[in-house]
Amino acid sequence: MMDTATYISLDATEIAARVRSGAVTARAVTEAALARVAETEPQIHAFATLDAAGARAAADAVDAAIAAGTSPGPLAGVPVVIKDLVMTKGLRTTFGSKLYEDFIPEDDDICVARLRAAGAIILGKSNASEFGFGANGCNLLFAQTRNPLDLSRTPGGSSAGSAAAVAARICPLAIGSDGGGSIRIPAAFCGLFGFKASMGRVPVWPGCRDERYPGASGWESIEHIGPITRTVADAALMMSVLAGPDPHDRLSIPADTDWLGTLAVPLPQRLRVAWWPRWHDQPIDPRVLAQQEAAVQRLAAHFGFDLVTEAPPDVDVGRAFPAIIAMDTDLTGLRALIAEKGVPVGDALRGVLAQNLPLEAVTDAITLRKAFTNRMARRMADCDLILTPTVGILPFAYDETGPADIDGTPVGPEAWSPFTSPFNLTGQPAASLPCGAVDGLPVGLQIVGPHLGDAAVLTASLAFERFLGGGA
Numbered sequence: 001m002m003d004t005a006t007y008i009s010l011d012a013t014e015i016a017a018r019v020r021s022g023a024v025t026a027r028a029v030t031e032a033a034l035a036r037v038a039e040t041e042p043q044i045h046a047f048a049t050l051d052a053a054g055a056r057a058a059a060d061a062v063d064a065a066i067a068a069g070t071s072p073g074p075l076a077g078v079p080v081v082i083k084d085l086v087m088t089k090g091l092r093t094t095f096g097s098k099l100y101e102d103f104i105p106e107d108d109d110i111c112v113a114r115l116r117a118a119g120a121i122i123l124g125k126s127n128a129s130e131f132g133f134g135a136n137g138c139n140l141l142f143a144q145t146r147n148p149l150d151l152s153r154t155p156g157g158s159s160a161g162s163a164a165a166v167a168a169r170i171c172p173l174a175i176g177s178d179g180g181g182s183i184r185i186p187a188a189f190c191g192l193f194g195f196k197a198s199m200g201r202v203p204v205w206p207g208c209r210d211e212r213y214p215g216a217s218g219w220e221s222i223e224h225i226g227p228i229t230r231t232v233a234d235a236a237l238m239m240s241v242l243a244g245p246d247p248h249d250r251l252s253i254p255a256d257t258d259w260l261g262t263l264a265v266p267l268p269q270r271l272r273v274a275w276w277p278r279w280h281d282q283p284i285d286p287r288v289l290a291q292q293e294a295a296v297q298r299l300a301a302h303f304g305f306d307l308v309t310e311a312p313p314d315v316d317v318g319r320a321f322p323a324i325i326a327m328d329t330d331l332t333g334l335r336a337l338i339a340e341k342g343v344p345v346g347d348a349l350r351g352v353l354a355q356n357l358p359l360e361a362v363t364d365a366i367t368l369r370k371a372f373t374n375r376m377a378r379r380m381a382d383c384d385l386i387l388t389p390t391v392g393i394l395p396f397a398y399d400e401t402g403p404a405d406i407d408g409t410p411v412g413p414e415a416w417s418p419f420t421s422p423f424n425l426t427g428q429p430a431a432s433l434p435c436g437a438v439d440g441l442p443v444g445l446q447i448v449g450p451h452l453g454d455a456a457v458l459t460a461s462l463a464f465e466r467f468l469g470g471g472a
Contacts, residue, residue, distance in 0.1 A: 004039070007032035008169035012078045012234040015172065016119070019062065019077030026062035026077030030055050030121050033079040033171060037123065040168045043151055045143040046161040048084040049092045050124040055079070058121045065119075073119030075241060079171040080115055083162050084125040085132055085216070086175055086225065087206050088112050091122075095216050096130040096139035096158075098343040099334075110203045110246050111175055111225050118241040123171060126161025131215045132177065133348035134158060134401050135185050135417055140346055146398045147190060149472065150441060153395035156186035162228050163190040167472040173238055174228045177207070179219040180321065181390075181420025183226050184432035188390035188444025191434045191472035193461065195235045196224045197243065198253070198452050199427030205248035214333030215349075220251075221328055222424040230472060232433075232462040236263055239458075253452075262455045267463040273305040274379070276312050276388045279418035283406040284392030291436030291443040292389045295468060299387075302467055313375035315368060317422045318414070323365035324425065326355055348401070373426045380428075380450040385460055388419045390432040390444035419446055429454040431461050435468055442472065 002024055010018075018024045034052055041047060065072045087093050087105040089112075094100045108116065115122065130139045137145025137160025145160040147153045148168040155164040159176030163186030166174045176183040178196045187194025202225040210217055227238040236259045244255035275296050278284060300307040329352060338345060338353075379386075393416050396403045402416050423430045428448055435445035447464070449457040 002028040002032040004032050004035050008036060010172070011231050012075065012172040012229070013237055015078050016074060016076050020066070020072060022066065026059035026121060027056065029077045030059040030079060033123060036168070036170045040148065040170060044146045044148050044164045044168055046081070046126055046145055046164040046168065046170065048094055048096070048125045048127045048142055048161065051091055051122065054091065055121050055123050058116070062119050062121070073117060074237065075115065076119035078120050078173060079123050080120045080173040080175065081123050081126040081162055081165045081171055082112055082175045083159050083177055084128050085158070085177050085207065086112060088122065088125065091125065093125060094141055096128045096141060097215060097345060098140055099215060099337055099341050099345065101141060105206070107206050109207050110205050110248065111242050114241050120173070126159070126165055126174060128160055129158040130346045130349055131218060132158040132179055132182060133346065133352065135181060136401050137161060137164070138399065138401065140344060144398050147395050149191060150395065152398060153441070154189065154398045154400070156189035156395065158182040159186050159228060163187060163192055166190070166192055166228050166230060172230060172234055176226060176228045178224045178226060178424065179222045180424050181417055183224070183228055184390050184420050184430060184444070184446060185417055187228055187432040188442065189395040191442030192228055192230060193232055193235055193431065193433055193465070194228045195226050195239070195431045195458070196423070196429065197226055197239065197454050198429045199224060200249070200251045200253035201454060202226060202242045203246035203249035203252035205246065209249060211330070214330040214337050218329040219325065222324060224424065231470065232458060232465050233263055236260055236458055257454050259458070262458040263462055265455070265459045267303055267459060269304060271303065271305050271384045272382060273300065273307050274383050274386045275307060275309045276386060277309065279312055282392070282415055282418045283409040283411060284389065285394060285407055287438045288392055288394060288443050289389065291438060292445055295435035295445055296387055299464060299467065303463065312422070313372060313379065315372040315375055317368055317372040317425060318418055320365035320368035320425065321421050323357060323361050324369065326352060326357055327362050327365070369425045372422060376426050376428065377451065384456065386448040388446045388448065390419060390446040391417055392419070394438055394441045423448055427451070429457045431457050433461050433464055433468070434470065
C-alpha cells in the first residue's frame with residue numbers, strides 16, 4: 001500500500017520510476033490518489049466526473065503488464081485528470097454545458113489515447129467553464145471549482161478543475177486546454193507550471209475538429225492542449241508522450257523536439273530577454289507587478305541577461321480576439337442544438353450567440369492577427385525570450401467571472417488578463433511559472449519563446465524554477 005502522505009510528496013517522474021521498478025504497484029498509487037480525492041473534493045469541486053472504477057481497472061492493467069515482463073509505458077501508474085472539454089471514450093464529457101450533460105464520446109481525444117498508451121491512470125474529468133468561455137470554474141452543471149490555496153477564491157480557468165486537482169495534490173499531472181490562457185492563467189493562480197506548446201505540437205481531435213459537436217468543435221485556430229504540473233520536469237515528461245503529428249489534425253507538426261533532453265541543456269549565456277511589465281494601458285495590481293518585476297531583475301542579475309524593458313507591439317490585438325472566437329465557433333449548429341435541447345446556457349455563450357458581426361469585423365480581426373504575428377516575428381529575430389506577467393491580479397472570488405476593478409480602475413470581463421491570448425493568436429510557445437506571492441497567494445511569470453521555440457521555453461523554465469523555487 002501507499003499512504004496518502006507519501007503519495008502527495010511524489011512527482012510524476014518518481015511515481016513512474018517506482019511503479020516500473022516494482023517498488024509500488026499502480027493499484028496502490030491509484031488507491032492513494034482516490035483517498036486524496038475523498039479528502040479534498042468536498043471542498044474544491046475539481047471533478048465533473050470521477051471514474052474510480054476505470055482508474056482501478058487501468059492500474060490493474062499496468063500491474064499485469066509489469067508482471068508479464070512488458071513495458072508499462074513512461075507514465076506507468078501516474079494519476080492524471082482530463083479537462084472536461086477534452087473527449088474521453090466511454091467516459092462522460094459535458095464540456096461544462098447542459099447541452100452535453102449526458103454525452104458519452106465514441107473516441108478518445110488524441111492526447112487521451114496517448115496518455116492511456118503510456119500507462120497513465122485517468123482518474124476522471126475536471127471541471128471547466130462552458131465550452132471554455134471564461135477564465136473560471138463556473139458553469140450550470142457543477143459546483144464552482146475553488147482554489148485549494150484559498151477556498152474563497154477561483155483557481156482560474158477555464159482549466160479550473162485540472163489546476164485545482166494538481167494544486168490539491170490529487171494528481172501530479174493534468175490535461176488543460178488553452179485557447180486564450182486557460183492553461184497559464186490557472187497555473188498562475190494555483191502556483192503551478194503550465195505549458196502551452198507551439199500550435200500543432202500536441203494534436204487535437206476530435207475536440208475542436210469534429211463538426212458533429214457544435215460548441216465542442218470551436219476555437220480551432222487558437223486552441224492548444226498541454227500539461228499543468230507542479231514541476232517543469234513533469235511537464236517535459238508529459239510532453240514526451242503528448243507531442244507528435246496526427247493525420248486527423250491538419251495543424252499538427254512533426255516531432256522534432258527532444259522534450260526530456262531539454263532538461264539537460266544549460267541555459268545559454270547572455271540571453272537577449274525583453275520584459276513587458278504592462279500591456280499598454282491595461283491596469284495591473286501594483287503588488288503583483290512588484291513581485292514579477294523583482295523576479296525578472298533577480299533572474300537577469302543571476303543569469304546575465306541582456307535585458308530590455310519595453311512595451312508590446314502597438315497593435316490592438318485584444319480587439320481581434322472575440323471575433324476570432326466567433327469565427328471559430330459553429331454558431332448555426334449551437335443555435336440549432338439549443339433549440340433542440342431546450343436547456344439553458346451560460347451568460348458567456350449567450351453573449352457570443354447574440355453578436356451580429358459584419359464580415360468586416362471578422363476580416364479586420366484576421367488582419368490584426370496577421371499584423372501582430374508579423375510584428376512578433378520581427379521582434380523575436382533579435383530576442384531569445386519575452387517575459388511578461390501571466391496575470392496582473394490575484395485570484396478573485398470563486399463564484400465570479402472576473403474582478404470589477406483593478407487598483408481602483410473599473411475593468412470589463414476580459415480586461416484583467418491581456419497577457420496570454422496574444423500568443424494563442426501567434427501560436428508561439430508560452431509557459432507560466434511561479435515567481436513569488438502576495439498575501440500568501442501565488443504570482444506567475446509568463447515565458448514566451450519564438451515560433452517553434454518550445455525547447456528554449458522549457459530550458460529557461462527549468463533554470464528559472466531551480467533559481468526561484470517551486471510553487472504549490
